[in-house]
Amino acid sequence: MTTPVRVRFAPSPTGPLHIGGVRTALYNYLFARQHGGQFILRIEDTDQNRYVPGAEEYIIESLDWCGIKFDEGVTGGGPYGPYRQSERKEQYRPYAEQLVRDGKAYYAFDTPAELEKEREEQKKISPDAFQYDSKTRLRLKNSLTLTAGEVKRRLDAGEPYVIRICIPADQVVKLTDIIRGDVSVHTNILDDKVLFKSDGMPTYHLANVVDDHLMKITHVIRGEEWLPSAPMHVLLYRYLGWEDTMPQFAHLPLLLKPDGNGKLSKRDGDRLGFPVFPLKWTDPASGEVSSGYREAGYLPEAFINFLAMLGWNPGVEQELFNFGELASIFSLERVHKAGAKFDFEKAKWFNQQYIKKLPDPFLAGLLSKALVPHGIEAGHEYLEKVCGLIKERITFLNDLWDYSCYFFEDPRVFDQETIRKRWKPETPGIIASLAAELEAVDFSAPDLLEGIFHQFLEKNSLGTGAAMSPLRLVVTGKAGGPGMFEIMHLIGKESTLRRMHGYRFE
């Protein structure tokens, strides 16, 4: 009897999806693929105060760019919808009320101000924070301390209330985490968390448990920040009578700052110069722009491969894996327990590896688009040849233009370092006589050009260094690049000679 695997990624639309979130989604997706199960996207928008317009669309677009496809969710629907918690609003209250009836939860009428006062008072007498729990609830305003009549009166009068879980005293709650093993927590340190808010919405805790149950989720794979509240979730399953179908838990380690301590945040990206979001994001309120991997010139496959290896490894020395391979070898048991510091250098390496493997026609298509802003059009065949020459030299897709501009227009800027080191008083003469030599030559093959070049060197008793670097400089403006004769052959005789005669350094 094997129940089909069903997992979910359940972000809140409170801003752009962070790469840690992308990784959580990825692991869920990989896990589902591997087990032939379903991957669900559920939007947890129970807090209207934190709702950010555009965030949900951003999340969906990000997953799409990454190639993480979901089987059920807000866009495609599915048999367990709706998949937006705000649209499931009415479903939660009955469960909360059922818990109250069963004595597993209670109504609480304390106002935020009153609770704040409690916290202040507590701070004065001890360093321990105030907690709404078995020790304090009996002196607060709730259905445990008020008479049934009074509770009914307040409820009927429409007084604001919340429903809190009633955490039992002196118990130990155990759970088995796939990544961390057995975790146990004493109930005395748990507090009576709010399950149902005064605005009629459930909190994460209730909504999460109810939806996971209703949607028949078998494995909850989420960030480590949820580990402390997981025992309370176990209690909820128990109280709701769902313990026998409770999903298995797997709490993922966090992504940490590359330097220093703490978890990776939006600010770190700006500070250290790399994106922390998959796509570019413009904050609708402040207008602040955060960079994205897509815009920075990353291939989604490289980005995903890199992310997959952060905190998990397959146990073999191979590092480059496509989606299919990842899905077949992924396992939660091999997820590292400790948080992983984000390594931007390695991300670059992955990107370079993937770009190098890209077929020339595909890159040519990208280069063609990169040419548009410069008002340049070129034949596809020509572009393919250019890409073939430069692709193992670039790290980002955005480098395409920088590394290929001289294939399309005469250089206007010249590498200063090369001028300083290689441009001697006799160099202009050498370039001029080489140009004269080339005048009568057929540019139809790189080998031909190379032969002529060496003959020229020999005839004038010159070393390669005296002519090659200056030649490259006047023709391309650069210090390095693909084979010089390949370049000359591609751009042709006319362009080559024009550049050899018309260069002008500033």
Added chain:
RNA sequence: GGUCCGUUCGUCUAGUCGGCCUAGGACAUCAGGUUUUCAUCCUGAAGAUCAGGGGUUCGAAUCCCCUACGGACUACCA
């Protein structure tokens, strides 16, 4: 402060239930080679007394305890 989780080269990590680990790989770094350049690629070097201290054991990075450090959580946020 409290609770939970964690701790192997600068970074990501390997190291099946203790012996094959004088701790392996990758990125980054450095040095050579290839390329007359740059990049790729190849070779090599350096880099971790396995956080520290106690145990258990013939034998521990691997098991147990303590300490230190780090992280998460501690909202009518998720």
